[in-house]
Amino acid sequence: MSDIDVDPLNQAQTWRKSGKGVALATVVTTWGSAPRPVGSQLAVDEDGNFVGSVSGGCIEGAVVTEGLDAIQDGKPRLLDFGVSDAQAWEVGLACGGKIQIFVEKLA
Amino acid sequence: MQSTLLEQLQADRAAKRPVVLATFLKTGEQRLLYLVGKQGLKDLDPRIGEAARAALLEDKPRTVETEQGPLFLNVFNPPLRLILVGAVHIAQALVPMARLTGYEVAVIDPRSAFGNAERFPGVALSNDWPDEAMAALKPDLRTAVVTLTHDPKVDDPALQAALKSDAFYIGALGSKKTHAARIERLTAAGFGPDDFARINGPVGLSIGAKSPAEIAISILAQMTQALRQQKSAQEA
Numbered sequence: 500m501s502d503i504d505v506d507p508l509n510q511a512q513t514w515r516k517s518g519k520g521v522a523l524a525t526v527v528t529t530w531g532s533a534p535r536p537v538g539s540q541l542a543v544d545e546d547g548n549f550v551g552s553v554s555g556g557c558i559e560g561a562v563v564t565e566g567l568d569a570i571q572d573g574k575p576r577l578l579d580f581g582v583s584d585a586q587a588w589e590v591g592l593a594c595g596g597k598i599q600i601f602v603e604k605l606a
Numbered sequence: 607m608q609s610t611l612l613e614q615l616q617a618d619r620a621a622k623r624p625v626v627l628a629t630f631l632k633t634g635e636q637r638l639l640y641l642v643g644k645q646g647l648k649d650l651d652p653r654i655g656e657a658a659r660a661a662l663l664e665d666k667p668r669t670v671e672t673e674q675g676p677l678f679l680n681v682f683n684p685p686l687r688l689i690l691v692g693a694v695h696i697a698q699a700l701v702p703m704a705r706l707t708g709y710e711v712a713v714i715d716p717r718s719a720f721g722n723a724e725r726f727p728g729v730a731l732s733n734d735w736p737d738e739a740m741a742a743l744k745p746d747l748r749t750a751v752v753t754l755t756h757d758p759k760v761d762d763p764a765l766q767a768a769l770k771s772d773a774f775y776i777g778a779l780g781s782k783k784t785h786a787a788r789i790e791r792l793t794a795a796g797f798g799p800d801d802f803a804r805i806n807g808p809v810g811l812s813i814g815a816k817s818p819a820e821i822a823i824s825i826l827a828q829m830t831q832a833l834r835q836q837k838s839a840q841e842a
Contacts (some may be wrong), residue, residue: 525629
C-alpha cells in the first residue's frame with residue numbers, strides 16, 4: 500500500500516487508540532479553483548504528524564498548527580483561507596481559490 | 607468528534623453502508639445520518655434529511671443552513687467498483703490504474719487460462735460465467751462495468767446484466783462493426799435504444815490509444831467523465 504492510500508480516519512483512529520491526542524481537519528467549503536474537493540480530510544497527531552490533505556500543500560502547515568491548538572483546548576474551529584484573507588500572504592493558496600476548513604479534536 | 611462516533615463511522619465504512627456525517631459548524635456537534643427512511647431524523651428539519659439523501663446519491667458533500675447555524679454534511683459512500691469482464695492484457699493494465707483511482711476491482715473470466723492469480727495477483731477473480739458472477743457482484747450506481755473479451759458468449763451476458771443494473775458506466779471493447787453486431791444481438795434479446803445509449807462502444811475516450819496501457823487510460827478517463835460529468839454515452 501502506498502502513501503497516498505493512507506486513510507485519514509483510519510490513521511486518526513489508530514493514533515487515538517494508542518493514546519495520542521488527535522485532530523481532524525475537513526474541507527467544508529470551496530470557492531474558485533480550490534485544489535482539494537469539499538469533504539477532503541487531514542488527520543494530525545499531538546506530535547504534528549499528519550496524513551491526508553486539505554489543499555495542494557499550500558496551507559497544510561497552518562492547518563496542522565490549528566489542529567495542535569484544537570488538541571490542546573478541545574474547541575472546534577472554522578478556518579478561512581484565500582486570496583482575500585490576511586493570512587493568505589503567508590499561507591495562501593497559490594491557485595487563487597478560497598477554502599474553509601473545519602478543525603476538531605477527536606475526543 | 608467523539609471516538610465512539612468515529613468507531614461507528616468506521617464500522618459503517620467497513621460494512622460498505624453509505625452514511626452522512628452531519629456537523630454543526632458552530633458547535634462541533636455531530637451525528638450520523640443513514641439512507642433508511644426517516645428514522646433517527648425526527649428531531650431534525652426534514653430538509654436536512656433530504657439534503658443528506660441528495661448528498662449521498664450525488665456523492666457530493668454540502669452545507670445546509672439550519673436554525674442552529676450551518677450544518678456540514680460529509681459523505682461516506684462505499685468505494686467505487688469496477689467489474690472487468692475479460693482477464694486480458696488491457697485488464698492487467700487497467701486493474702492497478704483503477705485501484706489507484708479509488709476503485710475496488712473485480713475481474714470475471716470463465717477462461718482460467720486468462721483469469722488466474724498468476725496473471726492477476728491479489729485481485730478478486732471469478733471464473734464463473736458472467737451471468738452468475740454478475741448476479742453475485744450486484745453492480746450498483748457506484749459501479750462501472752467494462753467488457754473486454756470480444757467474445758459474445760462471455761461479453762453479452764455481462765452486458766445484459768449491467769444494463770439491468772444501475773451501473774453508472776458500461777463500456778464494451780470492440781470496433782464500430784463489432785458494436786453494431788452487438789446492438790443487433792441485444793435488440794434480439796429485447797433491449798432498446800435507451801439501453802444502447804448507456805453502452806460506451808467502442809470503449810474509451812478517443813485519444814488515439816494504441817498499447818493496452820493507453821487503452822486502459824482512455825477507458826478510465828471515460829469512466830471518470832461519466833462519474834464526474836454525468837455524461838451519457840451519446841453525449842460523450
